[in-house]
Amino acid sequence: MKVFIAALAVAFSASFALAADYPERTISIVVPYSAGGVTDAYARQMLPKLQERLGQTVIVENKPGSGSLVGAMDVARSEPDGYRILMTAYGVISNEVLMTNTPFELADLSPVYMLGRGSNMLMMRPDYPLDTIQEITDWAKAHPGEMKLASSGVGASPHIAAELWANRVGVDFLHIPYQGSAPSRLDVIAGRVDGMFDGVSAVSYVESGDVKAIAIASEERHPSLPDVPTFKESGIDFVFGTIFGFYVPVDTPQDVQDQIFAALADVARDPEIEKTLVRQGLDTTPRTQAEFQEIVANELAQLNELVKLGRLTPQ
């Protein structure tokens, strides 16, 4: 009995200490992509400032596999104590809709902090005869299923962007998936496909004239591409890009989540880090946790609509 009470006391004080003294040991940031990717780069860049801010060792663990599924599952199943944090791009949201047959639910995670949002732009091969989004949309409407749009993979953000755009303007195109954005870009440059919805990281190809940028799916024009109009300017209400964010297990105490949010928000506002993120083309508008959760919910709704319309096929 004594032992039981002692154990209870320890357990109680442990859970009590958890909230008050967080963090009291090493924190792992799980990146569900391999070392060297963009997400990994952002996480590692924040590492030193984050350690300083939290007063604890913070490490990045790469758990690549199945388009972020392996890492997301790892965090979802870990102790909800704030010591394992997932940092991921769009995959965790699209997988929820596209990969239904997996032992993972996005509901097992709580979105905590949104680092930023990328934006996709429609870029076409250099010798493509049409130049404006209006002409391209009209042509695609007149020739259903003929425009060849590449993507970096099924369910990846260029694919989703293309489907969302096509759905919004009511056209059908031929989807040509690749493995990663580099080979798909090369076939756009070489003119084997008509174009693709690429991230703003493809800016250098636009500058070098290897591809033509038609329109960008953001609220405002991109500073590096002042001549490229937004879809909105052309009368198409279409804003889309990958979302970089931090997630914890859903049962993590709210005050721990608040502490994580505060630490991440401080570090992300560091001028040097913010500069890098903006240079990479991210929209870093500060958002509260509730706003982030709403954004994730909206994305899910949007994807589910595409599934319902038969534009995306879940596995």
Add this chain to the structure above:
Amino acid sequence: MGTIFDNAVLGLQVALLPTNLMFCFLGVFLGTILGVIPGIGVLVAISLLFPITFHVEPVAALVLLGGIYYGTTYGGSTSAILLNVPGTPSSAVACLDGYPMAQKGRAGTALFMTTVASFFGGTVGILALMGFSPMIAASAVRFGSAEYFALMVLGLIAASSIASGSMLKGIAMVLIGIMMGLVGADVYTGTLRFTFGHVALFEGVSIIALAMGIFGVSEIIHSVRSVKKADTTNHDISFKAMMPTRSEMRASWMPMIRGSMIGSFFGALPGTGGLIASYMSYATEKRIGKTETFGKGAIQGVTGPEAANNAADQTAFIPTLTLGIPGSPTMAIILGVLIIHGIEPGPMVVVNQPDLFWGLVMSFWVGNLMLLVLNIPMVGLWVRLLKVPFHLMYPAILMFIVMGVLTTYNDEIQVWVVLLTGAFGYLLRFLGFQAAPLILGFVLGPMMEEHFRRTLLLSGGDFTSFVSSGISQVCLGVSAALLLYGLVMTYRNRSKKSVQGPV
């Protein structure tokens, strides 16, 4: 040509900065040590050491990684020759004739010639990287899915004819490799194939785990069984013993030149690289040379592929740096370092950051020179490293293999993949099948499928698109000829045997 010279001078100014020189040395040295240890390949070495680079300047970081990269390749051949255990899949070719040379007491010569061939191939590769960078990048753009498909068919047919003995066994291995390669998500629909519900298999069987298992673990099982003749590490590696005979020198020149050219070409193509280049070179030498000595210690079988491998290691940077397209997982990591340091790889790097580009290129050459200067006197050290008694060495290697897989994947299921494929590899070995074509089938199979289907998707199902370009016609034509030749030879050998049989 003047501009190339200017660029070389600019590059040398960067490469010869004391810090960069130091990181180059550190990379080459660490890479060679890790490469010599069987089971630790380029990918594992780079994955282990890559976090160090976050704390140094971009150029120094890349110089360090570059040094590790070709140091490991070089070290991998050392253990391939001395132990018949390739540290990396691409040094597997060095086993085919390097190990028989060592068994004949010519280990010193094999190691020396490996160093010379590496340096030669590396230098040719760097010259290609400097001079033909824009041209090769442009020809890479001309490779569409149909061309890739044809090239891969050629690679696989060539690979199955490497299998000493039966071409049929080689093709069987390629097919098993392709089947293993098909595990995972379908590129075009995302449908999961042959995963049996295991999340770890969604992305397919891992190349590192497979290579480590089928080459590393099966070698250890084999060595444990034949532990009595474990004395093979007692090699004469005095400077005198390293010197090749005049006829060996003469026999090596042409393979080195051909190997460097093959390597430079395949290295520059995204998705191919050192592994395919070294097999292609081996296949070429085997076709040109006297076939009966191959597999029994032919020096051409060591120098050609070694030059090809190292030339490919250099030219692999062409698509990575100029187009931002990594041709291999290793290049993907190096690309990642660039991005972390705020450099957007692509056509603009050469233009906007010439000091980075040319500094890197010249430091590759300095690194190759270091390998040459360091390793001839230090071969003794590497050999001593391998002189550790086998009953200590093999459990340690097994530990390194498991550690390497764990650090790469953080996932124990991959350890099981290593052990299972290791047992399978031993079975193959026991039955007289070669594992090398299997690995190639494994790598190329899914890529072939991807390009085959994309070709049809883009052409609207028109099969003539496979032979619409000159590149495809040549590749498919040569493949058909090789296949026919192999089948005729197999048939002839068999009918010869059946005549001799009753006698």
